[in-house]
Every structure is written in C-alpha cells, then in structure tokens.
Amino acid sequence: MVASKLFVQCSRQKELLKIYRHLLNYRKNVFNLCTLSNLVGLQYKHVRRGVKEGVVCGLFRSGKVNFHPSDEEEIRETDKILLIAPVYVKQKPQILLPQTTSVESAASGDGKVAEDGSSSMLLDLRKARFDRIVKRPSKSTSKASDWNHGPKECILMVGWRPNAYDMIKEYDSYLGPGSIVEILSEATISERSRTVDTTVPSQLKNIKVHHRVGSPMNYETLKEAILSIRNAFKDSKDIPLSVVVISDRAWLARDPSEADKHSAYTLLLAESICNKYGIKVDNLVAEIVETRLGKQISRIRPSLCFIGAEEVMSLVTAQVAECRELNEVWKNILNAEGDEIYQKEIGFYMKNGETPSFMELSERAILRREVPIGYVKGNKLVINPSNKSEPLSFDVTDSLIVISELEGQQPIVS
DSSP: OHHHHHHHHHHHSTTHHHHHHHHTOTTSOEEEEEOOGGGTTOBHHHHHHHBSSSEEEEEEETTEEESSOOTTOBOOTTOEEEEEEOGGGGTSOOBOOTTTOOGGGSOOTTSOOOOOOOHHHHHHHHHHHHHTSOOOOSSOOOSSOSSSOOOOOEEEEEOOOTTHHHHHHHHHHHSOTTEEEEEEESSOHHHHHHTSOTTHHHHOSSEEEEEEESOTTSHHHHHHHHHHHHTTSTTGGGSOEEEEEOOOHHHHHHOHHHHHHHHHHHHHHHHHHHHHTTOOOSEEEEEOSOHHHHHHHHHHOTTEEEEOHHHHHHHHHHHHHHOTTHHHHHHHHTOTTSOEEEEEEGGGTOOTTOOOOHHHHHHHHHHTTOEEEEEEETTEEEESOSOTTSOOOOOTTOEEEEEESSOOOOOOOO
C-alpha cells in the first residue's frame, strides 16, 4: 500500500519525488523529533518562530503528530517538536526565546521591520497578511469530499498487476467526480477480475474505471487508447490527462530486468503519439525499479518522469527503523486523509511586486492552515532556507512547498 500511495502522489506532482528524496537523505534536511526542557510552558508560536536552524512542522503529542497546533498552544513536558533540519540540529537546536526576538513585529509584506509591538499593530499586520493570500475554505477537511470536490482528470494506466486497484483507490481519494481511469494491458478482463476484491469497484466514489485489452507496446493499440480517453469528454481540452505506466505482471514474469525497459519504451511511445496528434498531456510517468535508467532517460527527456516507489519506500523504512515515532509522521503524509506535501503557486501567498522573506511567507501560509518547508525558485529546490529573513524575488512560475490538507484554490492574479 505504501508503494501505491507513493506512486500516485508522485505521479500527480512531478517534483514531489525530488522533495521526498531530499527529506530522506541524511546529508540534507530530514524530519527530526526533539525534546527540549527549556520550551515547556512556551506558546507554540514562539517555538516555531524561534528555531533558526530548521523549520518547525508541528507537535508530537501522545503518539500522534499535529501539523497545525494553535499558536497559543503551550508546550508540555512530554511533547516533542517536529523539525525539518540537518540531523545534527536534533541534538541541540538553537532557540531564540520571545524575550530576545519577536517575529510579531518583523517582516511585513515589503520586508520592512516594524518597531511597534502593540496589539493594534499586530492586528494590522495580520489583516495585511490576509489581504495578500488566497483564502482557503474555513472548514477543515481532506481532498475530495461532499463539499470540496477534487479536480476532474483522465488517467490512462498502462499495465496491470494484482495491486493496481490499490493505486486506483488512491486516485479516487484525490480526484473529483466524473474522473476516468482507463487500464490498458494484455491481461484479459477475467484475469483482472480474479485478482481484485469484488467490493472495490463499488467503493469508488469519484472515478469510473474502464478496461481495454491490448499490448501497450503496440503503436496502434496505444494510439487508440490515448485518442479514446482524450475524446471521452466534450470539454476534453480543459480536463488534465495523465499517462502512467506501471510494471505489468506479464513483463515482470518473463524477465524482471526487462520490465523497466518495457516501461520506458511504452512511455516514450506515448509521448511520441501525444506530440504527433497535438494532445496536451499533463503527466507522463512510469514506474521503474532501476532508478539509474530512469534518471538517464529523464536527463534526455525532462518531460518524462520515472518513479522508483520501492526505492523511496526503503528509505522511509530505514528512517522509521531509526526513529519509530517517525512512522506516525510518514503515515500522515502518505495518507490521502491526512496532510501531504504540495508545491503551490507562489501567487497563493503574495502579490506582484512584493519581495517577502521566507519568514513572512511562513506567517501567511499559517493563516491558510499550511506549514511551509521550502520553495522552488528558478527550478532550484530549497528546503529549510538558511536565511529565512532575506527578501526574495519570485516569478509566477515559482512555488512554495507546504504541508497541507488541501491542494489549493486559484492564485492571486493582481
């Protein structure tokens, strides 16, 4: 199930795999759980603003992680602070206590520092921040629900194996009503039915599953499948299309070492067909075991994404083995009903012409019930910025990396 969750999340956000690899690399910034006796009794807002070497992501209390504690929540003796920081910071993170610094009086939208710390000044600053962000729904929930429909999308899933329906159930958690998942494989319909829990299709709320039998590596067969799903909607140009290739059971059975080559070839073939017929495809993704092959092809064809879900899963397992409590953190992040990591357009948090610091963007993100952990600027990934008070100049194509329950709304355009 973990591999399925990883694959679906990464297939919907192209750069997410890079973020996960960063957070699982002990030479970079990783999740740390810290206990500090000098924090007991402090309000959470002073802790999250006071740690300079890392990004405070939440509280670990009574065996559960909370990414969104109230700013007024007081730290208890048994609490642990969840940080994204280098491993060495876990031993003794430096905390600037509220009497020596006050972020309430720092970093307005233009990066200037205010001297007045009065309550009226704080209210004005909070209002100014609200004016610069895109509001999120007041009701807290997750993904597609009765009131918050996920996006309608088309997914062409190429390949079949018994746990393919685990991936389909994950897609159903993220996508909105009317979405389609079409499966193309040489496996017969009866063969697919024998390996699926008969109750699964009836549990799907938002997507319809269609089956197509044929060889994905046959040009005409793959072309027909792509054209068919693209034409499934009258407004097809406005519906995002993704082509995802999973390791087919037949490929794995014949020669596991060849399965990756089949997946890569099929994805290249799909890209060629989409280009030839002018079909806009949002995601071209393939599952792969030998990550070196995927990286080699991605360097040549940046539009293609190869996901080694098993590799990432092993890294998560290693991290959890060292600190068992991190299991709750990763369970939450990998669960469609919890908080995930998203790259969100910078326009959600600022208006054109502003140069806010990461610290200021953090305060704005908190108002949207989100936890910022870094940003992407000029295609460069930055997790846990070293200088959080430095004014930053963003382009419209840049993004903020946050831990959030929801994918987002329309960004600010003015």
